[in-house]
Amino acid sequence: MTTRLYYDDAYLATFTAQVVERTSVNGHPAVRLDRSAFYPTSGGQQHDTGALAGVAVIDVQVAEDASVLHLLAAPLPKEAAEVTGVIDWPRRFDHMQQHSGQHLLSQAFYRLLGLETVSVHFGDELCTLDLAGESLGAQGLEAVERHANEIVWEDRTIRAYAVSDGELANIPLRRAPQVTGKIRIVEIDDYDWSACGGTHVTRTGSIGPLSLLRVERNKGNSRVYFVCGARAVNDARRRRQLLGDAAALLDTAVEEVPSLLAARQERLKEQDRLLRAMQEELLGYRAQSLLAQAEAVGGVRLVARVLADLDPTGLKSLAAGLVATPGVVALLACGMEGKGTVIFARSADVELHAGQLLRAVLPRFGGGGGGRPDFAQGGGVDVERLVELIETARQLIG
């Protein structure tokens, strides 16, 4: 068994220990020590990194016999029997802030809203808290954030101590412990009692600012994203920067960004409506002009064109405009780059199956599609071959 030094002192960042065993795990050199301040991945908290005798510690795990395994980037020097361990302190302290913040938040959600913590996750950037039920909304989130930060400012002590099964009944735990025997209790003075083997700061003030970022529904629970300490400061700075950039782009004050964006969106919608109406009108004139130039084939007026400047919606409108006049067949295609769109259509009084014609022609050009006797649409044809395609269809009709 490894004596876990962080149980008594979570602020111990440098220590000496005897090497008990040299082994390997998943191809990495690994060592067991008689005692260690390295925290192994457990209880949702990530492992520490750092160095042992100057060799990088890349992972720390709990072995099957509950000892602590230190995975190394390289083997320890052969002569090393006693080694000095150094914890990557910024990383560990960040974990301590997030973890202590989680205890505080779980109690805050319970006290203010009666919501029980179902599970927690500590990520590299964001931490999450899953709360029972889907009732949590923005208002609850704001109230809990305010209350939790007040507990931070009160700078209450956080201490860990062991109790026996018998003494456990006197501790107002939020959740029953998952282990038996001596239980390690982490107490935020007169506020929260949790059974926990993790590392924590010693005063709530050290948690630093505590930000609840958002809540989302997750499998019948409410998942709260939160950050504490330096992460909360960095997050606020990043958001200030983003909002500042948006305001600069809009050439306005930060406070004006939402209302200005809403107004611009409304104006854009109005302009879209106007543009569509003008396009329709223009396509009407264009249909008349194309009809005036149409060739007479077998008693119908034939319009066979590739119109590179139209999109599929415009092409469809134009085809509809053309065949609204009796005695017309329209063989149209469009496409700016890549694959083109093809539409064959005819007036109600013309004897021709547009769908059959399309199915007969498009496969020859690598495309496909289909439709009704009076209107058919297809695609998948290379833009360079559209002129040839329309000419083939024209000759088939002739």
Ligand SMILES: [Zn+2]
């Ligand atoms: Zn804890």
